[in-house]
Amino acid sequence: MTTSATFQQHVLPTYGRFPLVAVRGEGCRLWDDAHRCYLDFCTGIAVCSLGHCHPRLVAALREQAGILIHVSNLYQIPQQAALAREINEEHVRLPGKVFFGNSGAEANDGLIKAARRFGHRRPQPDGTPRFEVLTFQQSFHGRTLGAMAATGQTKIQEGFDPLLPGFRYLPFNDPAALENAARPDTAAVLLEPVQGEGGVNVATPEFLRAVAAFCHAHDLLLFFDEVQAGFGRCGEAMAWRAIAPEIQPDGLAWAKGMGGGVPIGAFWLSDRSIDAAGTALSSLLGPGSHGSTYGGNPLVCAASLAVLEEIRGQDLAANARRQEARIRQTIGSWQLPVVTGVRGLGLLLGIGLDPTRIPTPEGKTPALVVVNRLMENGLLVPPAGPNTIRLLPPLNVTDAEIDEALVMVHDVLSTF
Numbered sequence: 001m002t003t004s005a006t007f008q009q010h011v012l013p014t015y016g017r018f019p020l021v022a023v024r025g026e027g028c029r030l031w032d033d034a035h036r037c038y039l040d041f042c043t044g045i046a047v048c049s050l051g052h053c054h055p056r057l058v059a060a061l062r063e064q065a066g067i068l069i070h071v072s073n074l075y076q077i078p079q080q081a082a083l084a085r086e087i088n089e090e091h092v093r094l095p096g097k098v099f100f101g102n103s104g105a106e107a108n109d110g111l112i113k114a115a116r117r118f119g120h121r122r123p124q125p126d127g128t129p130r131f132e133v134l135t136f137q138q139s140f141h142g143r144t145l146g147a148m149a150a151t152g153q154t155k156i157q158e159g160f161d162p163l164l165p166g167f168r169y170l171p172f173n174d175p176a177a178l179e180n181a182a183r184p185d186t187a188a189v190l191l192e193p194v195q196g197e198g199g200v201n202v203a204t205p206e207f208l209r210a211v212a213a214f215c216h217a218h219d220l221l222l223f224f225d226e227v228q229a230g231f232g233r234c235g236e237a238m239a240w241r242a243i244a245p246e247i248q249p250d251g252l253a254w255a256k257g258m259g260g261g262v263p264i265g266a267f268w269l270s271d272r273s274i275d276a277a278g279t280a281l282s283s284l285l286g287p288g289s290h291g292s293t294y295g296g297n298p299l300v301c302a303a304s305l306a307v308l309e310e311i312r313g314q315d316l317a318a319n320a321r322r323q324e325a326r327i328r329q330t331i332g333s334w335q336l337p338v339v340t341g342v343r344g345l346g347l348l349l350g351i352g353l354d355p356t357r358i359p360t361p362e363g364k365t366p367a368l369v370v371v372n373r374l375m376e377n378g379l380l381v382p383p384a385g386p387n388t389i390r391l392l393p394p395l396n397v398t399d400a401e402i403d404e405a406l407v408m409v410h411d412v413l414s415t416f
Protein backbone atom coordinates (compact mmCIF):
# COMPACT_ATOMS: atom_id res chain seq x y z
CA MET A 1 0.00 0.00 0.00
CA THR A 2 1.31 3.49 -0.81
CA THR A 3 1.80 6.00 1.97
CA SER A 4 -1.04 8.14 0.67
CA ALA A 5 -3.42 5.16 0.53
CA THR A 6 -2.50 4.23 4.11
CA PHE A 7 -3.09 7.84 5.10
CA GLN A 8 -6.48 7.85 3.46
CA GLN A 9 -7.53 4.75 5.32
CA HIS A 10 -6.11 5.48 8.76
CA VAL A 11 -5.46 9.20 9.33
CA LEU A 12 -8.13 11.85 9.82
CA PRO A 13 -8.32 13.97 6.67
CA THR A 14 -7.70 17.33 8.41
CA TYR A 15 -4.92 18.31 6.01
CA GLY A 16 -5.11 18.71 2.24
CA ARG A 17 -1.74 17.05 1.73
CA PHE A 18 0.52 17.31 -1.30
CA PRO A 19 1.47 13.91 -2.79
CA LEU A 20 5.14 14.38 -1.77
CA VAL A 21 6.33 11.56 0.54
CA ALA A 22 9.15 13.00 2.66
CA VAL A 23 11.79 10.50 3.75
CA ARG A 24 15.07 12.28 4.53
CA GLY A 25 16.46 15.73 5.16
CA GLU A 26 19.81 17.47 5.47
CA GLY A 27 20.23 21.21 5.90
CA CYS A 28 18.11 22.97 3.28
CA ARG A 29 17.46 19.75 1.34
CA LEU A 30 14.58 17.31 1.57
CA TRP A 31 14.30 14.02 -0.33
CA ASP A 32 11.13 12.17 -1.31
CA ASP A 33 10.58 8.42 -1.66
CA ALA A 34 11.61 8.54 -5.33
CA HIS A 35 14.99 10.05 -4.30
CA ARG A 36 14.04 13.42 -5.71
CA CYS A 37 15.79 16.28 -3.92
CA TYR A 38 13.98 19.54 -3.09
CA LEU A 39 15.22 22.81 -1.71
CA ASP A 40 13.13 23.18 1.44
CA PHE A 41 12.02 26.75 2.16
CA CYS A 42 9.01 25.48 4.12
CA THR A 43 11.08 23.90 6.92
CA GLY A 44 8.06 22.36 8.61
CA ILE A 45 6.51 25.87 8.63
CA ALA A 46 9.34 27.80 10.25
CA VAL A 47 10.15 24.92 12.61
CA CYS A 48 13.51 23.59 11.41
CA SER A 49 15.39 26.81 12.15
CA LEU A 50 18.78 25.08 11.72
CA GLY A 51 17.66 23.08 8.67
CA HIS A 52 17.12 19.34 8.72
CA CYS A 53 19.18 17.13 11.03
CA HIS A 54 21.67 19.79 12.07
CA PRO A 55 24.66 17.97 13.62
CA ARG A 56 24.48 19.96 16.86
CA LEU A 57 20.77 19.20 17.32
CA VAL A 58 21.22 15.54 16.39
CA ALA A 59 24.12 15.21 18.86
CA ALA A 60 22.11 16.84 21.67
CA LEU A 61 19.17 14.49 21.03
CA ARG A 62 21.36 11.38 20.81
CA GLU A 63 23.25 12.22 23.96
CA GLN A 64 20.19 13.11 26.04
CA ALA A 65 18.23 10.08 24.75
CA GLY A 66 20.87 7.83 26.27
CA ILE A 67 20.84 9.60 29.64
CA LEU A 68 17.24 10.50 30.53
CA ILE A 69 14.34 11.07 28.14
CA HIS A 70 11.48 11.91 30.42
CA VAL A 71 10.80 12.61 34.04
CA SER A 72 7.81 14.22 35.71
CA ASN A 73 7.56 17.91 36.46
CA LEU A 74 7.10 16.73 40.04
CA TYR A 75 10.93 16.76 40.08
CA GLN A 76 13.70 19.23 39.22
CA ILE A 77 14.79 19.01 35.56
CA PRO A 78 18.24 20.52 34.94
CA GLN A 79 17.79 20.86 31.15
CA GLN A 80 14.51 22.73 31.67
CA ALA A 81 16.14 25.13 34.12
CA ALA A 82 19.07 25.71 31.75
CA LEU A 83 16.73 26.35 28.81
CA ALA A 84 14.61 28.80 30.81
CA ARG A 85 17.76 30.69 31.82
CA GLU A 86 18.99 30.78 28.21
CA ILE A 87 15.61 32.16 27.09
CA ASN A 88 15.37 34.78 29.84
CA GLU A 89 18.94 36.01 29.90
CA GLU A 90 19.94 35.75 26.25
CA HIS A 91 16.76 36.05 24.17
CA VAL A 92 14.01 37.91 26.08
CA ARG A 93 16.42 39.87 28.29
CA LEU A 94 13.67 41.04 30.62
CA PRO A 95 12.90 39.65 34.09
CA GLY A 96 10.28 36.94 33.82
CA LYS A 97 9.53 33.23 34.01
CA VAL A 98 8.82 30.47 31.49
CA PHE A 99 6.31 27.61 31.37
CA PHE A 100 7.03 24.77 28.95
CA GLY A 101 4.36 22.99 26.93
CA ASN A 102 4.31 21.19 23.61
CA SER A 103 2.89 23.51 20.96
CA GLY A 104 2.04 27.04 19.99
CA ALA A 105 -1.68 26.69 20.65
CA GLU A 106 -0.98 25.46 24.17
CA ALA A 107 1.38 28.37 24.75
CA ASN A 108 -1.37 30.82 23.80
CA ASP A 109 -3.87 28.94 25.98
CA GLY A 110 -1.44 29.52 28.85
CA LEU A 111 -1.41 33.26 28.17
CA ILE A 112 -5.22 33.29 28.04
CA LYS A 113 -5.32 31.55 31.42
CA ALA A 114 -2.83 34.10 32.79
CA ALA A 115 -5.10 36.92 31.52
CA ARG A 116 -8.02 35.41 33.40
CA ARG A 117 -6.02 35.07 36.62
CA PHE A 118 -4.96 38.69 36.20
CA GLY A 119 -8.59 39.66 35.70
CA HIS A 120 -9.48 38.01 39.00
CA ARG A 121 -6.62 39.70 40.81
CA ARG A 122 -7.39 43.09 39.30
CA PRO A 123 -11.17 43.00 38.78
CA GLN A 124 -13.66 45.67 37.75
CA PRO A 125 -14.53 48.33 40.36
CA ASP A 126 -17.51 46.26 41.57
CA GLY A 127 -15.35 43.17 42.04
CA THR A 128 -16.47 41.32 38.88
CA PRO A 129 -13.47 39.58 37.31
CA ARG A 130 -12.21 40.85 33.96
CA PHE A 131 -11.58 38.20 31.32
CA GLU A 132 -11.79 39.53 27.78
CA VAL A 133 -8.74 39.22 25.50
CA LEU A 134 -8.60 41.50 22.46
CA THR A 135 -7.01 39.96 19.38
CA PHE A 136 -6.88 41.00 15.71
CA GLN A 137 -8.48 40.17 12.38
CA GLN A 138 -6.44 37.76 10.23
CA SER A 139 -4.53 36.56 13.30
CA PHE A 140 -3.70 32.92 13.89
CA HIS A 141 -3.16 31.60 17.40
CA GLY A 142 -3.76 27.86 17.04
CA ARG A 143 -6.38 25.12 17.01
CA THR A 144 -7.24 24.31 20.62
CA LEU A 145 -10.61 25.58 21.85
CA GLY A 146 -8.90 28.55 23.50
CA ALA A 147 -6.43 29.47 20.75
CA MET A 148 -9.09 28.92 18.06
CA ALA A 149 -11.43 31.34 19.82
CA ALA A 150 -8.56 33.85 20.00
CA THR A 151 -7.96 33.52 16.24
CA GLY A 152 -9.51 36.30 14.18
CA GLN A 153 -10.49 34.15 11.16
CA THR A 154 -13.98 32.69 10.81
CA LYS A 155 -12.74 29.91 8.48
CA ILE A 156 -10.74 28.44 11.39
CA GLN A 157 -13.78 28.52 13.70
CA GLU A 158 -16.47 27.30 11.27
CA GLY A 159 -18.70 24.58 12.72
CA PHE A 160 -17.07 24.55 16.16
CA ASP A 161 -19.37 26.91 17.99
CA PRO A 162 -20.12 27.71 20.71
CA LEU A 163 -16.65 29.22 20.92
CA LEU A 164 -14.93 29.94 24.19
CA PRO A 165 -16.31 33.37 25.13
CA GLY A 166 -14.18 36.39 25.92
CA PHE A 167 -12.56 37.46 22.66
CA ARG A 168 -13.06 40.41 20.33
CA TYR A 169 -11.21 40.95 17.05
CA LEU A 170 -9.97 44.41 16.13
CA PRO A 171 -8.57 45.50 12.75
CA PHE A 172 -4.80 44.96 12.57
CA ASN A 173 -2.48 47.94 12.12
CA ASP A 174 -5.28 50.41 12.81
CA PRO A 175 -4.37 52.54 15.88
CA ALA A 176 -7.65 54.48 15.59
CA ALA A 177 -9.66 51.28 16.19
CA LEU A 178 -8.15 51.03 19.67
CA GLU A 179 -9.76 54.28 20.76
CA ASN A 180 -12.95 52.95 22.33
CA ALA A 181 -12.01 49.27 22.29
CA ALA A 182 -11.54 48.72 26.03
CA ARG A 183 -14.60 47.55 27.93
CA PRO A 184 -14.98 47.02 31.67
CA ASP A 185 -14.28 43.28 31.36
CA THR A 186 -11.22 43.59 29.07
CA ALA A 187 -8.06 42.14 30.60
CA ALA A 188 -5.45 41.70 27.87
CA VAL A 189 -4.39 42.19 24.25
CA LEU A 190 -2.79 39.34 22.29
CA LEU A 191 -1.14 39.88 18.91
CA GLU A 192 1.45 38.62 16.47
CA PRO A 193 4.09 41.32 15.81
CA VAL A 194 4.29 39.71 12.36
CA GLN A 195 1.16 37.83 11.32
CA GLY A 196 2.28 34.60 9.65
CA GLU A 197 -0.68 32.43 8.62
CA GLY A 198 -2.82 35.53 8.01
CA GLY A 199 -0.75 36.47 4.95
CA VAL A 200 2.53 37.85 6.40
CA ASN A 201 1.54 41.25 7.76
CA VAL A 202 4.06 43.23 9.80
CA ALA A 203 2.77 45.43 12.61
CA THR A 204 3.91 49.01 12.10
CA PRO A 205 5.97 50.60 14.89
CA GLU A 206 3.20 53.19 15.35
CA PHE A 207 0.63 50.44 15.78
CA LEU A 208 2.69 48.41 18.27
CA ARG A 209 3.38 51.56 20.28
CA ALA A 210 -0.31 52.49 20.20
CA VAL A 211 -1.23 49.00 21.48
CA ALA A 212 1.33 49.28 24.28
CA ALA A 213 0.03 52.73 25.29
CA PHE A 214 -3.56 51.43 25.13
CA CYS A 215 -2.65 48.54 27.46
CA HIS A 216 -0.93 50.90 29.85
CA ALA A 217 -3.88 53.31 29.87
CA HIS A 218 -6.48 50.59 30.60
CA ASP A 219 -4.45 48.27 32.88
CA LEU A 220 -4.41 45.48 30.29
CA LEU A 221 -1.75 42.82 29.82
CA LEU A 222 0.21 43.00 26.56
CA PHE A 223 0.92 39.59 25.04
CA PHE A 224 2.92 38.85 21.89
CA ASP A 225 2.35 35.58 20.04
CA GLU A 226 5.87 34.93 18.71
CA VAL A 227 5.18 31.27 17.92
CA GLN A 228 6.27 31.71 14.29
CA ALA A 229 8.21 34.98 14.48
CA GLY A 230 10.42 34.48 17.54
CA PHE A 231 14.00 33.33 18.14
CA GLY A 232 15.82 34.96 15.25
CA ARG A 233 13.29 34.35 12.48
CA CYS A 234 12.53 38.07 12.07
CA GLY A 235 16.12 39.25 12.32
CA GLU A 236 16.17 39.85 16.08
CA ALA A 237 15.99 37.46 19.00
CA MET A 238 12.35 38.54 19.40
CA ALA A 239 10.21 39.90 16.55
CA TRP A 240 8.74 42.81 18.49
CA ARG A 241 12.30 44.11 19.02
CA ALA A 242 12.74 44.37 15.26
CA ILE A 243 9.73 46.73 15.23
CA ALA A 244 9.56 48.70 18.49
CA PRO A 245 12.42 47.55 20.76
CA GLU A 246 11.52 49.73 23.73
CA ILE A 247 8.22 47.91 24.37
CA GLN A 248 8.17 45.62 27.41
CA PRO A 249 5.52 42.94 26.95
CA ASP A 250 3.81 41.16 29.85
CA GLY A 251 3.63 37.79 28.15
CA LEU A 252 5.10 35.90 25.19
CA ALA A 253 4.20 32.66 23.41
CA TRP A 254 6.62 30.52 21.40
CA ALA A 255 6.87 27.14 19.67
CA LYS A 256 7.88 26.32 16.06
CA GLY A 257 11.50 27.42 15.60
CA MET A 258 12.54 27.14 19.25
CA GLY A 259 12.81 23.34 19.04
CA GLY A 260 14.25 23.01 15.53
CA GLY A 261 11.84 20.10 14.99
CA VAL A 262 11.23 18.59 18.43
CA PRO A 263 7.72 19.33 19.75
CA ILE A 264 8.11 22.12 22.28
CA GLY A 265 6.24 25.32 23.05
CA ALA A 266 6.47 27.77 25.90
CA PHE A 267 4.99 30.91 27.34
CA TRP A 268 6.64 33.60 29.40
CA LEU A 269 5.25 35.97 32.00
CA SER A 270 6.94 39.12 33.20
CA ASP A 271 8.10 39.51 36.81
CA ARG A 272 6.71 43.06 36.86
CA SER A 273 4.49 43.89 39.79
CA ILE A 274 0.80 44.32 39.09
CA ASP A 275 -0.30 46.00 42.33
CA ALA A 276 0.84 48.20 45.19
CA ALA A 277 1.74 45.12 47.25
CA GLY A 278 4.35 44.19 44.64
CA THR A 279 2.66 41.00 43.39
CA ALA A 280 4.61 39.72 40.37
CA LEU A 281 2.54 38.87 37.29
CA SER A 282 4.63 35.71 37.00
CA SER A 283 3.45 34.61 40.46
CA LEU A 284 -0.22 34.37 39.44
CA LEU A 285 0.15 30.84 38.08
CA GLY A 286 1.19 29.10 41.29
CA PRO A 287 1.40 25.39 42.19
CA GLY A 288 -1.58 23.44 40.86
CA SER A 289 -2.80 26.21 38.55
CA HIS A 290 -1.37 24.88 35.29
CA GLY A 291 0.60 21.91 34.03
CA SER A 292 1.69 19.60 31.23
CA THR A 293 2.85 16.01 31.59
CA TYR A 294 5.36 16.16 28.74
CA GLY A 295 6.09 19.87 28.97
CA GLY A 296 9.78 20.69 29.28
CA ASN A 297 11.06 17.14 29.55
CA PRO A 298 14.83 16.51 29.46
CA LEU A 299 14.90 15.35 25.82
CA VAL A 300 13.13 18.31 24.23
CA CYS A 301 14.81 20.84 26.51
CA ALA A 302 18.30 19.53 25.68
CA ALA A 303 17.38 19.77 21.99
CA SER A 304 15.88 23.26 22.25
CA LEU A 305 18.87 24.49 24.26
CA ALA A 306 21.20 23.29 21.48
CA VAL A 307 19.05 25.11 18.91
CA LEU A 308 18.90 28.39 20.82
CA GLU A 309 22.62 28.33 21.62
CA GLU A 310 23.38 27.78 17.93
CA ILE A 311 21.04 30.61 16.86
CA ARG A 312 22.73 32.94 19.35
CA GLY A 313 26.31 31.67 18.93
CA GLN A 314 26.25 31.95 15.12
CA ASP A 315 24.18 35.15 15.21
CA LEU A 316 21.67 33.61 12.84
CA ALA A 317 19.33 36.57 13.38
CA ALA A 318 21.93 38.68 11.58
CA ASN A 319 21.96 36.17 8.72
CA ALA A 320 18.15 36.45 8.57
CA ARG A 321 18.45 40.24 8.19
CA ARG A 322 21.16 39.95 5.56
CA GLN A 323 19.30 37.37 3.51
CA GLU A 324 16.10 39.43 3.74
CA ALA A 325 17.93 42.36 2.14
CA ARG A 326 19.33 40.12 -0.62
CA ILE A 327 15.91 38.59 -1.32
CA ARG A 328 14.18 41.99 -1.46
CA GLN A 329 16.88 43.36 -3.74
CA THR A 330 16.66 40.44 -6.16
CA ILE A 331 12.85 40.24 -6.33
CA GLY A 332 12.63 44.02 -6.68
CA SER A 333 15.03 43.92 -9.63
CA TRP A 334 12.77 41.51 -11.55
CA GLN A 335 9.92 44.03 -11.95
CA LEU A 336 7.49 41.16 -12.50
CA PRO A 337 3.86 42.25 -12.93
CA VAL A 338 2.51 39.28 -10.93
CA VAL A 339 4.44 40.30 -7.80
CA THR A 340 2.48 42.86 -5.77
CA GLY A 341 5.19 43.20 -3.15
CA VAL A 342 7.41 41.48 -0.60
CA ARG A 343 6.14 41.65 2.98
CA GLY A 344 7.61 40.44 6.23
CA LEU A 345 10.71 40.69 8.36
CA GLY A 346 13.93 38.70 8.33
CA LEU A 347 13.24 35.22 7.00
CA LEU A 348 9.50 35.34 7.56
CA LEU A 349 8.73 36.74 4.13
CA GLY A 350 5.67 36.72 1.92
CA ILE A 351 5.60 37.36 -1.81
CA GLY A 352 2.27 38.96 -2.67
CA LEU A 353 0.69 37.74 -5.91
CA ASP A 354 -1.74 39.53 -8.22
CA PRO A 355 -4.63 37.02 -8.38
CA THR A 356 -5.95 38.43 -11.66
CA ARG A 357 -2.81 37.19 -13.45
CA ILE A 358 -2.96 33.60 -12.21
CA PRO A 359 -5.47 31.15 -13.71
CA THR A 360 -6.91 29.00 -10.91
CA PRO A 361 -8.31 25.64 -11.97
CA GLU A 362 -10.33 23.37 -9.63
CA GLY A 363 -11.02 26.15 -7.17
CA LYS A 364 -7.35 26.35 -6.14
CA THR A 365 -6.09 29.65 -4.77
CA PRO A 366 -3.48 31.58 -6.78
CA ALA A 367 -0.95 30.89 -4.01
CA LEU A 368 -1.56 27.12 -4.25
CA VAL A 369 -1.14 27.19 -8.03
CA VAL A 370 2.27 28.84 -7.58
CA VAL A 371 3.24 26.53 -4.69
CA ASN A 372 2.53 23.49 -6.89
CA ARG A 373 4.51 24.90 -9.79
CA LEU A 374 7.46 25.63 -7.50
CA MET A 375 7.30 22.09 -6.14
CA GLU A 376 7.46 20.70 -9.68
CA ASN A 377 10.59 22.81 -10.16
CA GLY A 378 12.12 21.54 -6.90
CA LEU A 379 11.36 24.26 -4.35
CA LEU A 380 9.11 23.75 -1.31
CA VAL A 381 7.31 26.77 0.11
CA PRO A 382 4.01 27.14 2.00
CA PRO A 383 1.21 29.54 1.07
CA ALA A 384 0.02 32.25 3.49
CA GLY A 385 -3.57 32.98 2.67
CA PRO A 386 -4.95 32.90 -0.89
CA ASN A 387 -2.60 35.39 -2.59
CA THR A 388 0.76 35.07 -0.84
CA ILE A 389 3.55 32.51 -0.88
CA ARG A 390 5.93 32.39 2.07
CA LEU A 391 9.67 31.98 2.14
CA LEU A 392 10.73 30.29 5.39
CA PRO A 393 14.26 28.97 4.83
CA PRO A 394 16.37 27.80 7.76
CA LEU A 395 18.04 30.68 9.62
CA ASN A 396 21.48 29.38 8.60
CA VAL A 397 20.61 29.37 4.88
CA THR A 398 23.54 30.32 2.63
CA ASP A 399 23.77 32.91 -0.14
CA ALA A 400 24.02 30.11 -2.70
CA GLU A 401 20.86 28.40 -1.43
CA ILE A 402 18.91 31.67 -1.48
CA ASP A 403 20.11 32.37 -5.02
CA GLU A 404 19.18 28.86 -6.16
CA ALA A 405 15.68 29.23 -4.72
CA LEU A 406 15.18 32.68 -6.26
CA VAL A 407 16.06 31.35 -9.72
CA MET A 408 13.21 28.84 -9.34
CA VAL A 409 10.84 31.51 -8.02
CA HIS A 410 11.70 33.71 -10.99
CA ASP A 411 11.27 30.87 -13.47
CA VAL A 412 7.76 30.20 -12.21
CA LEU A 413 6.56 33.77 -11.56
CA SER A 414 7.81 35.07 -14.89
CA THR A 415 5.27 32.80 -16.64
CA PHE A 416 2.31 34.77 -15.21
Ligand SMILES: *Cc1c(COP(=O)(O)O)cnc(C)c1O
Nearest residue numbers: 103104105140141142227228255
Ligand atom coordinates in the same frame (compact mmCIF):
# COMPACT_ATOMS: atom_id res chain seq x y z
C1 LIG B 1 1.67 27.96 14.13
C2 LIG B 1 1.18 29.05 15.01
C3 LIG B 1 0.44 28.78 16.18
C4 LIG B 1 0.01 27.39 16.55
O1 LIG B 1 1.08 26.56 16.84
P1 LIG B 1 0.83 24.97 16.98
O2 LIG B 1 2.17 24.47 17.42
O3 LIG B 1 0.42 24.48 15.64
O4 LIG B 1 -0.21 24.78 18.01
C5 LIG B 1 0.09 29.84 16.99
N1 LIG B 1 0.44 31.10 16.68
C6 LIG B 1 1.16 31.41 15.58
C7 LIG B 1 1.53 32.81 15.31
C8 LIG B 1 1.53 30.39 14.70
O5 LIG B 1 2.19 30.69 13.58
